[in-house]
Amino acid sequence: MSMPVQPTYVLVHGAFANSFSFAPLQAELGLLGHRSAAVDLPGHGFEATYPAAYQSPQDPVGLASTPGAIKGVTLADNVAYLIGVLERAKENGPVILLSHSRGGLTATAAANRRPDLIDHIVYVGSWCQVDLTAAGYHAEPEMASVDPASLGFAMAGDPAELGLLRVNFRTADEKALDAFRAAFLADGTDDEFRTFFNTFQPDENLDVGTEDDRAQAATWGRIPKTYVRLLHDATLPLALQDRLIREGDALTPDNPFTVRSLDSSHLKWLVDPGPAARVLADIADGVSRPTP
Template structure:
């Protein structure tokens, strides 16, 4: 009897381990890509919500961001605004190719555990395009969370000069005037100017309370490579265009207005008419909904559809 019990226990353990391995091989990993001036912390509420629900999540820091971010000495307190205009930044040499190389590495590692759902927000969308052009076979689904998705127009700059992009509140955010040779766009998110605060709030999180907006601004990074918005980032039909994709429209976005989101969706669908965007709308400003639940719900639904 003892021998039989031990054999049954072993068999049960083997079956259980096999079942766990099967679940691991079919459960997706969400790889989350942040936008300009942000970092992986921007995904923290959604990452935590997905993790609590039992999902695998990897929020990446793009090169020059997060713990690798650059905060000029002149950006610290007390600020030296004159020096802030000329202080060099390592982000001036970073390219979209660097972003893509980093995320491709993350996707390759995540893919060992099962399907990958690649999610980008805002400027993170062009990194999605670049990664999808390189390794479409490693990505089960692309998700653009109010993100740039150039297809027929080559760059973010091209998209922002359309009539649909011209109303963007981001044009009202005063950038630090830096010499072109620095190769960066620099914003003083720590400005004490009440007018700047109101403009930033309007662009990023108009319906958030002031306290939440101040907390947000303290997580943002001052420097962004100027090259990113001018780099050809078109999704190519033979690579990017064969991956199933979802666009999460943020209906209260004042940085990428809904009209511009719709233009990008339309142009992408025209490029690949047999593989069109699945479209969902969320009542949210540019940084996403205050409650991460609805966004996590949408990502869970995508996981059920694709994996």
Template sequence: MTSATAARPTFVLVHGSGGSSYMWAPVQRELALLGHRSLAVDLPGHGPDAQYPLAYQAPQDLDALAVEPSTLAGVTLRDNADMVADTVRRVAEHGPVVLVGTSLGGMTTTVVGNEIPGLIDRTVSISAWSCVRRGNPIEYMAVPECADSLFAGLVAFNVGDPSVLGVGRSNYRTADPDLLATLKAATMAEATDAQFMALVNILQPDESMAVIGGDGRGHADTWGTIPRSYIRLTNDRSIPLALQDLLIAEADELTPDNPYDVHTLESSHAGFVLQAPKVAGILDGLAL
């Protein structure tokens, strides 16, 4: 490895709820074309380790699905952070690290920043839950800036009792056109129907309630010391723009001498993957 190559960062990419490393493929392709290394993680119980019960297949058995034990039950935010921190440690042996999180993945990247700030050269939040005053998305749902979120409408996807299963279980394989329309509006409104269904078919049904309800607050003396960037998504109806701006403002108040470097894309919550060249271009600029 040449010194010039070693000086360039590796982007460690962390997915959101129901996601996996697969969602990062378009961005990774564009980063590679710009000469960058990247590594997309699968958080515990995601990606190849995901659970897709037989009752989730077609024809579905929703009664059985409602009580099927989840392999994600009991997986905590601490488990996610430990896994990503170990990845960062290994990647840091080869040069600088830029840690990128989107959506719920922002909680994991923030906790990792609290743990090993000296090994992270920059954090990047893409419309992510980078919490400061409140610990998690559940607590932020009550703030006025969340009023325009369509997240509440997605509760109709739920199968089973989260308090019993230990997970929120969503039936993304529903054929209900109204539910699918709500999900598209909340996550990828600008996509074609074909692009949206491609997203739906890589989503996992379960997400741990211990992760969603964990404490992902950034601390001033650790996470707050890392240079950080936020990519705002103007058309996001899951984490509305006003709520993204609140998260940015709270972090900047926490560490006024180390404010966010802010970028903006006209995109829905997951629609940024359809603009992979633009996303990679922003990340490329941060690598200079």
């Protein structure tokens, strides 16, 4: 009697984040019998730059001027790296590609290029650029509620000079911390908020892709897909999440999103991952296939 082959979840983090963000979720998935691999995109995780000036006592001048390893990293670099991971994962059975936040830019572009490596794609409060680029959506009414100063309060250095975005997540500025919490984890405790922000890295690359990186019906559109809405997301507002779903469905009406929802801010689902893990386990059960 053949046994089902469990899929591998490949997890793609968002901006300023890394594979560490997914550790609690991976534990929950593992306890439910599902395997996963969390990636660190180029310049993230142990490849990240943490300037000495970022440590306490901080040196604002040094923090604003120290070069960062992520300078020059492009969306194409992220996609090439992710495709390499997907190729390895696919050798062991079905693959479910999950992205969060800015990780959706990479996931969508990778799905355009290698749909054969992905059995299901999942977006959790994640960018899925269809009609516009990510930069284009930022100018749309659905993003009007997002405070553009939420990162600016703690911006370190000039992005044009550094060739990257650098944010001082270790700031003691109460105004900046209040803005961060409202944007990312308003439904978390003080300890949860501080703990998560201490997993963030200060640097992120500048490349958010071009028109060519938008979802393509002939490739991306062939992959079964799920969008998990985060109902209290202040960073990627629910109105924009719903717009991305509508645009994806219009692009591939014969292959619409399956839509699920979580009672979560942008980050709470990662802090308290039980509900998300159960949703993802249901998806994995539908993707499992029998062995020959």
